[in-house]
Amino acid sequence: MLEFINSNIQIVYLVILMIFVGIELIEKVPSVLHTPLMSGANAIHGVVIIGAIIIMGQAETMFATILGFISVILGTLNVVGGFVVTDRMLEMFKKKK
Amino acid sequence: MNSNILQLIYLIGSVSFMIGLKMLSKPDTARKGNLIAAFGMTVAIFGTIFLYENSEGISLHNYGWIFGGLIIGSILGTLSAKKVKMTQMPEMVSLFNGMGGACAMLISAVEFTHLTDKHEIGALPQGHLLIIMLGLIIGSISFVGSLVAWGKLSGRVGDKTLKIQQVVNIGLLLLILGIACYTILVGPAETVTYFYVIWGLSVLYGILFVMPIGGADMPVVISLLNSFTGVAAAMGGFLYDNKVMLVGGILVGSAGTLLTLVMCKAMNRSLTNVLIGNFGGGNTGEASTSPSGGHIREINPGDTAILLKYANKVIIVPGYGLAVAQAQHVCHELEQLLESEGVGVKYAIHPVAGRMPGHMNVLLAESNVSYDKLVEMEHINPEFTTTDVVLVVGANDVVNPAAKTDPSSPIYGMPILDVENAKNIIVMKRSMKAGYAGIENELFYQPKTSMLFGDAKATLAKLVNEVKAL
Numbered sequence A: 001m002l003e004f005i006n007s008n009i010q011i012v013y014l015v016i017l018m019i020f021v022g023i024e025l026i027e028k029v030p031s032v033l034h035t036p037l038m039s040g041a042n043a044i045h046g047v048v049i050i051g052a053i054i055i056m057g058q059a060e061t062m063f064a065t066i067l068g069f070i071s072v073i074l075g076t077l078n079v080v081g082g083f084v085v086t087d088r089m090l091e092m093f094k095k096k097k
Numbered sequence B: 001m002n003s004n005i006l007q008l009i010y011l012i013g014s015v016s017f018m019i020g021l022k023m024l025s026k027p028d029t030a031r032k033g034n035l036i037a038a039f040g041m042t043v044a045i046f047g048t049i050f051l052y053e054n055s056e057g058i059s060l061h062n063y064g065w066i067f068g069g070l071i072i073g074s075i076l077g078t079l080s081a082k083k084v085k086m087t088q089m090p091e092m093v094s095l096f097n098g099m100g101g102a103c104a105m106l107i108s109a110v111e112f113t114h115l116t117d118k119h120e121i122g123a124l125p126q127g128h129l130l131i132i133m134l135g136l137i138i139g140s141i142s143f144v145g146s147l148v149a150w151g152k153l154s155g156r157v158g159d160k161t162l163k164i165q166q167v168v169n170i171g172l173l174l175l176i177l178g179i180a181c182y183t184i185l186v187g188p189a190e191t192v193t194y195f196y197v198i199w200g201l202s203v204l205y206g207i208l209f210v211m212p213i214g215g216a217d218m219p220v221v222i223s224l225l226n227s228f229t230g231v232a233a234a235m236g237g238f239l240y241d242n243k244v245m246l247v248g249g250i251l252v253g254s255a256g257t258l259l260t261l262v263m264c265k266a267m268n269r270s271l272t273n274v275l276i277g278n279f280g281g282g283n284t285g286e287a288s289t290s291p292s293g294g295h296i297r298e299i300n301p302g303d304t305a306i307l308l309k310y311a312n313k314v315i316i317v318p319g320y321g322l323a324v325a326q327a328q329h330v331c332h333e334l335e336q337l338l339e340s341e342g343v344g345v346k347y348a349i350h351p352v353a354g355r356m357p358g359h360m361n362v363l364l365a366e367s368n369v370s371y372d373k374l375v376e377m378e379h380i381n382p383e384f385t386t387t388d389v390v391l392v393v394g395a396n397d398v399v400n401p402a403a404k405t406d407p408s409s410p411i412y413g414m415p416i417l418d419v420e421n422a423k424n425i426i427v428m429k430r431s432m433k434a435g436y437a438g439i440e441n442e443l444f445y446q447p448k449t450s451m452l453f454g455d456a457k458a459t460l461a462k463l464v465n466e467v468k469a470l
Helices: A002-007 A009-025 A031-058 A062-091 B002-024 B030-051 B063-083 B086-118 B126-153 B165-186 B191-210 B215-240 B243-266 B271-276 B301-309 B320-324 B328-340 B359-366 B377-386 B456-469
Strands: B313-318 B344-349 B374-376 B389-393 B424-429 B449-453
Touching: A002 A009, A002 B126, A009 B002, A009 B243, A031 A062, A031 B002, A031 B030, A031 B063, A031 B086, A031 B215, A031 B243, A031 B359, A062 B030, A062 B063, A062 B086, B002 B030, B002 B243, B030 B063, B063 B086, B086 B126, B086 B191, B086 B215, B086 B320, B086 B359, B126 B165, B126 B191, B126 B215, B165 B191, B215 B243, B215 B271, B243 B271, B301 B328, B301 B389, B301 B424, B301 B449, B301 B456, B313 B328, B313 B359, B313 B377, B320 B328, B320 B359, B320 B456, B328 B344, B328 B359, B328 B456, B344 B359, B344 B377, B359 B374, B374 B377, B424 B456
Parallel strands: B313 B344, B313 B389, B344 B374, B389 B424, B424 B449
Antiparallel strands: none
16 A cells, blocks of 8 residues: 555645645635536536546447446536536626626 | 647646636636636547557547547537526536536446456455545445435425434445455455445445435535545546546545535534534424514505605515526516616625525526625625615525524524614515524514515516506
8 A cells, every 4th residue: 555655656746736726726715606616616527537538448348338438428418517507607697787 | 649748738637627716716707717627628538539548558449439428418418508497507516416426436337347357356456446446435425415416406305314314324434434445455355246335335325425414405515525526536537647637636626625614604504514414404493483473464565665666775685485486587677667766776695595605696697687786795784774675585594583593593603684674674475484494584573574475576576567556
C-alpha cells in the first residue's frame, strides 16, 4: 500500500491541491447561485465519461462492450443534460434592460 | 506524439473546469462560466476519442459504439433538459447526477473484470483494487441515492422512516467497508463473489441513506450526492492516470461538499441534523403544534384589492405555492399593475423559499420580473416595519415566527422573513395545511393577518381583475 502511494505521489499532491482549489473557488457564492452552481458542478463530474470512452474503445468481450456502451450513454446524459440544464437556469438571470 | 498532445488537451480541460467553476459562483459571469466548462469538456472528450493510447501504444477502436452512445446520450440529454419545467429542475439535476454515478459504477465493474483477467485471484494489485472498490461503492450509492431523491421530489416516493434506521444504516456502511477491506487486504479465493456482494450492499445503502430524509431537504442531499459522484469520477482518474478526470472529480468533490455545508448554513442547520434529523419527515415533535388555537380571519379578493391599491408599499413573499401553481406570470402582472397605480412593490426572497435555493429568483426572472425588485432576506427584513401590505403567496415555513420564539420548534433558529412587522399581512394559501416542516404557523392566527384561500394563480388573476375594476 505504501509503495502504491509512493509510486503515485504526484497524484496524491494533485488531489490535495484540488481539494483546496475547489473550496477557494466557490467560497463567496451568493445563495441565488447555489442551485445553478450545483448543477454546473454536476455537469463537470460528467468527466467520468472519459473513463467510459476508454473502456468502450478497448472493449473486446461482449460484457465490456455492453457495459461500456451503457456507461457512454449515461456519461453523455450527465454531461450534456447537466450543461444544458445549467444554461437554462442561468438564462433566467440575464440582466433586464 | 499523440499522447503528448492529449496531455496538453487535458491540461486545457482541467483549467477550463477551474475557471468555469470560479465564474459560475458570480451572477454576472455565471453563464459564461458554464459555457467555458462545457467547452473544456468537449475538448477533453474528443481528444480522448482520437488521441488516447494505452500503455502499449494502441489507440481506441469501436468508434461506432462510442459515437452511437454519444449521440444517443446527447439527444436524450438535450431533449429532457430542454423540456423540463422550471419547477422540476432539482429533480432533473438529481437524475443527471445519478447517471454520472451509474457511469462510475459500471467503469469499476468492467475494470474489475479486466483486473481478474490479468492477475491471479489472491495476487490482485491492492492499490488498483482499492480504487475500483471505492469507485464502485461511491458510484452505486450516488446512483441509487439520486434516483431515490428524484423519486421523492417528483412525489413518486414517500418519506419512510424506521425507528432504528440510523443504526441499520451505520451498520450497513461498516459492513460494506469491512468486506471491502478484507477482500483487498487478504485477497480471498472468493474475491469475485465478495465484489458483487459489496455492489449489492452499496445499492441497498444508497436507498436506505436517502429514504428517511424529508422531501424539503432534498436539495442538500442532491448536493451531497453530487460531490460523491465527483469523488467517484476522480477514482476513474486514478485508475487511468487521467489528470482531467482527477481534477474535475476532486474539484466537484470538494466544491460540492462546501456547497452542501453552505446550503445547510442558509437554513441554520448542521449537515448531521439534515441527514439524521428526519426534518419534514412527518414525525416532528408534537410540542411544536400551535398552542394558540386562535381564530383565523378570512378576506375576499375584493377587499384585498382595495388594500393593495391604496397602499404605499407592498412586499410580495413568494414560496413553493407560487411555483406549483405556475403563478409567476400573473404575479408579475399584478406587480406591474400596482406599480402603475403608484404603489411600490418588492419581492422578499428567502434563501430557501421553494424547493431549492434560488428557486424563486429563477421562477420570477422567467416572467421578466426585474432583477432589482428581488430583495434578499437580510436587506428586506428592516423594510417590513414601513410596509403597508405583505402578500405571502404560497410560502409558509419561511415566515413562521416559531423559528424565533419557540425553541421546541424543529425550525427554531432558522432565519425568517419578519413579515409580522408589517401593517397588514395577507396570506394566500390553498388550505390551512401545514408547510414542509409539518408544523403550524402562528402567523396565520395573528390579528394583523388575513387569509385568502385558493390556488395562487387563480386568486392572483382575481386580484388583478379587482384592482383593474377599482
